[in-house]
Amino acid sequence: MDKYVCTLCGYVYDPEVGDPDEGIEPGTKFEDIPDDWYCPVCGAGKEDFEIQE
Amino acid sequence: MKPVEIAKGIYSVGVRDWNIRDFHGYATDQGTTYNAFLIVDEKVALIDTVKNKKQFTQQLIDNIATIIDPKKIDIVISNHTEMDHSGGLPHVMHYIGEDKPLYCSKMGKKNLAKHFSREWNFHAVNNGEELSLGEKTLVFLETRMIHWPDSMFTFAKEDGVLFSSDGFGQHYAGYELFDDEVGDKIMYQAKNYFANILMLYAPRIKKLIKGVVDLGLEIKMICPDHGIIWRKDPAKIINAYNAWCDQTPKRKALVVYDTMWESTEKMAEAIVDGLIEENVITKLMHVRSCHRSDVITEMLDTRAVIMGSPTLNNQMFPSLMDTITYIKGLKPINKIAAAFGSYGWSGEAVKYINKEFEAMKFEIVDPGIRVQYVPTPDDLKNCFQLGAKMGKLVNES
Numbered sequence: 001m002d003k004y005v006c007t008l009c010g011y012v013y014d015p016e017v018g019d020p021d022e023g024i025e026p027g028t029k030f031e032d033i034p035d036d037w038y039c040p041v042c043g044a045g046k047e048d049f050e051i052q053e
Numbered sequence: 054m055k056p057v058e059i060a061k062g063i064y065s066v067g068v069r070d071w072n073i074r075d076f077h078g079y080a081t082d083q084g085t086t087y088n089a090f091l092i093v094d095e096k097v098a099l100i101d102t103v104k105n106k107k108q109f110t111q112q113l114i115d116n117i118a119t120i121i122d123p124k125k126i127d128i129v130i131s132n133h134t135e136m137d138h139s140g141g142l143p144h145v146m147h148y149i150g151e152d153k154p155l156y157c158s159k160m161g162k163k164n165l166a167k168h169f170s171r172e173w174n175f176h177a178v179n180n181g182e183e184l185s186l187g188e189k190t191l192v193f194l195e196t197r198m199i200h201w202p203d204s205m206f207t208f209a210k211e212d213g214v215l216f217s218s219d220g221f222g223q224h225y226a227g228y229e230l231f232d233d234e235v236g237d238k239i240m241y242q243a244k245n246y247f248a249n250i251l252m253l254y255a256p257r258i259k260k261l262i263k264g265v266v267d268l269g270l271e272i273k274m275i276c277p278d279h280g281i282i283w284r285k286d287p288a289k290i291i292n293a294y295n296a297w298c299d300q301t302p303k304r305k306a307l308v309v310y311d312t313m314w315e316s317t318e319k320m321a322e323a324i325v326d327g328l329i330e331e332n333v334i335t336k337l338m339h340v341r342s343c344h345r346s347d348v349i350t351e352m353l354d355t356r357a358v359i360m361g362s363p364t365l366n367n368q369m370f371p372s373l374m375d376t377i378t379y380i381k382g383l384k385p386i387n388k389i390a391a392a393f394g395s396y397g398w399s400g401e402a403v404k405y406i407n408k409e410f411e412a413m414k415f416e417i418v419d420p421g422i423r424v425q426y427v428p429t430p431d432d433l434k435n436c437f438q439l440g441a442k443m444g445k446l447v448n449e450s
Contacts, residue, residue, distance in 0.1 A: 008197070008198040008254075008257065009198065009202065041202065042160070042197060042198055042202035043158075043159060043160040043195075043197045043202045043203075044197060044198065
């Protein structure tokens with residue numbers, strides 16, 4: 001599963017960790033996160049994330 | 054700062070900080086202002102609350118008191134959580150009533166809570182949300198990461214006044230309040246501010262400006278939280294931002310260096326001579342004489358960056374690394390680069406500078422020049438040639 005990095009603030013979404021505070025369970029692929037989810041650090045939308053190389 | 058009515062029922066009530074010279078490590082040789090705005094309608098709203106220093110927050114309350122009893126404020130709007138704009142919140146809220154609604158962005162609510170640990174009556178607004186004050190309508194525009202996660206703009210629709218938080222600001226404290234009073238000299242301060250605070254978010258700012266233009270808002274006046282208000286020609290600063298976002302280089306070169314026994318300095322001067330020979334606009338900056346925040350402003354529209362450092366204890370000179378660390382974070386683009394430096398025995402500085410160039414994605418167009426101890430006339434000729442080579446490349450691009 002790919003990690004995704006927020007191009008605004010540098011936060012990395014790790015699918016193994018998820019974002020439990022926002023109801024995203026560990027093991028959730030980035031692609032499967034709802035579209036209205038936003039970066040827990042800076043508030044950027046999903047469209048501002050890129051696959052981490 | 055005596056309050057001034059800048060549009061009908063809209064007052065500038067902020068404060069001047071004439072003598073601040075170090076703004077979180079950014080050299081502010083003209084001081085700055087912490088602007089705040091009071092809108093008096095059927096409801097009374099205060100936008101932003103100046104810096105967290107007692108004399109300023111009290112002055113804010115005193116300024117408001119010359120217009121209206123501050124306790125009559127119904128709504129406080131926090132466009133930005135940073136302490137120079139939100140620091141007065143505890144004092145203001147305590148004075149006007151802790152239960153008064155505090156409008157901010159969603160991230161503002163999170164971030165204000167982390168700054169002040171207070172249970173204020175937060176109203177987190179959505180992008181585009183409107184709030185009627187009576188005759189006037191406010192529109193909230195999310196501007197995340199311009200330049201904090203919480204940043205937003207507030208637009209007074211009927212009056213065409215945009216309260217732009219740190220966007221379009223300048224660190225400038227003067228007797229003037231408006232662009233038409235201060236004249237063109239303010240553009241340097243605006244550019245300096247952009248380079249030091251906003252440059253790394255250039256792609257996002259570009260998008261935001263396009264978004265605001267596409268919304269068709271009729272902007273008659275832009276009120277930033279620092280410096281003068283743009284009322285004569287708001288398009289001028291918007292256009293300038295568009296150009297600065299692109300970082301389109303001019304025919305400019307910047308030589309940045311430090312030196313121990315003047316050897317690296319001699320090399321720097323020879324490189325400068327080579328650049329001038331090619332008629333390139335050239336600037337030489339010694340990092341212990343020029344502040345890093347002035348170096349980045351020069352760099353904004355410079356094509357060639359040439360950096361020099363002696364080798365000290367197998368390292369780059371620390372003062373140059375300080376400047377590089379600062380520059381790197383602000384993400385300058387469109388640069389060609391080369392390094393130089395004198396050394397005694399090991400001479401790693403040039404290698405380390407090149408490494409930093411690579412990290413910043415500068416295009417290294419020459420492996421660089423290393424000179425042991427003191428440059429000979431032939432070494433200086435090589436330096437001149439390096440300057441001339443860089444100058445030619447600047448002219449070709």
